[in-house]
Amino acid sequence: MTTSDPTARRIVFVTGPSGAGRSSALNVLEDAGFEVVDNLPLRLLPAVLDEAGINRDLALGIDPRNRDFSTNIIIDSLGRLTGVAGLAPELLYLDCSTDVLLRRFSETRRRHPLAPDDRPSEGIIRELEMLAPLRARADVLIDTSDLNVHQLRAEVEHWFAPGGQHKLAVSVQSFSYKRGLPRSVDMVLDCRFLTNPYWVPDLRHLNGTDAVVADHVMQDPSFAPFEEKVGDLCQLLLPAYRNEGKSYLSIAFGCTGGQHRSVVMAERQALRLAEQGWQVSIRHRELDLRKREEAGAR
Known part of the structure; x- marks a missing residue:
């Protein structure tokens, strides 16, 4: 979502499959001056998105592991905020190929949050299916498959640099x-x-x-x-x-x-x-x- 108002407050929803770099992206946004709220329960979303209380750029980490996770709620929230004077809602999706996600879980020996008792590949598939509507709705999509942490930082800074105007x-x-x-x-x-x-x-x-x-x-x-x-x-x-x-x-x-x-x-x-x-x-x-x-x- 773009806006012609360079003073508009940016509200960036940040999501993507586990292991794709969501936490790293939020750290970059925080360093860039965004107020960051990670792992937000969606039942608290209306209170956070009260337009009267947003006085700085805001980044919201959306975790599909939350039990109240809903793609519809996120998409509806983006739609409601679109067109509100002074606000510029955007959806940042951190994408990654299945084989790279699997390798990352194997290297760290972490269990996938959606498949604690199954193979990580099962959890990856479930999560990608859950997130498909958000991937399709994304305003900015960054594929982290071939990126290290420094390259990811550069990509996020490129799209969300302080004072950056909303342009192509x-x-x-x-x-x-x-x-x-x-x-x-x-x-x-x-x-x-x-x-x-x-x-x-x-x-x-x-x-x-x-x-x-x-x-x-x-x-x-x-x-x-x-x-x-x-x-x-x-x-x-x-x-x-x-x-x-x-x-x-x-x-x-x-x-x-x-x-x-x-x-x-x-x-x-x-x-x-x-x-x-x-x-x-x-x-x-x-x-x-x-x-x-x-x-x-x-």
Whole structure:
């Protein structure tokens, strides 16, 4: 939910499956100046959301383990607050893939709260089913599957920085088709038709952030018209999404290995959008993964 009033108090409902980073996200919001109420029983929600008593940005941690948990109550509360002068309600959903959630529970040896006597996988499935309506309603969705705690902090700060105005923010990323499509992206653009620097021995070990690689990719006759059309598409869609009330838009560029062509396109489009005044963040999934692997090998 966006608002044209930069002085409006933000009310952020924070939820997601256990193990996806809800507590970490709330800590970031608290550091950012939000008043944080975690694990709130929903029967107390009306009192907390009394408009007359909200005098600062508010973050509410919603835990599906509560016995009075109800997606309908949360969605109804968001609807009731929408349009109230001076308030800007939003739903932040921390998403995560099932296999990563299972690995996190296995590594910490924690029991899943919805399956204390069963396998964690059973509890994960139950919880995701319960939360499905909230995931579909989310104003901001952050997939934490590939994020460490520092990257999660950066993502939350990006969307909810102090004094941040309610406008469309754009996330641009690169990825490898070999590892599958990124989760929760709005637009996916395939760069595999462009000249592949991988087949040039001197460029293979480099990546799309290196100028020599970017120059090689840009020499492809198809690059300039492709870049122009993508830019035109963004100029058409981004204002429309913003006017529709969307808080964020995620654009992903893919190539075979996620090292060269997709990185070049992501870098150039992120720069272009930033120069046009859009709030932009950039992430290279495969390059980030390689950095983590290299750091772990030391």
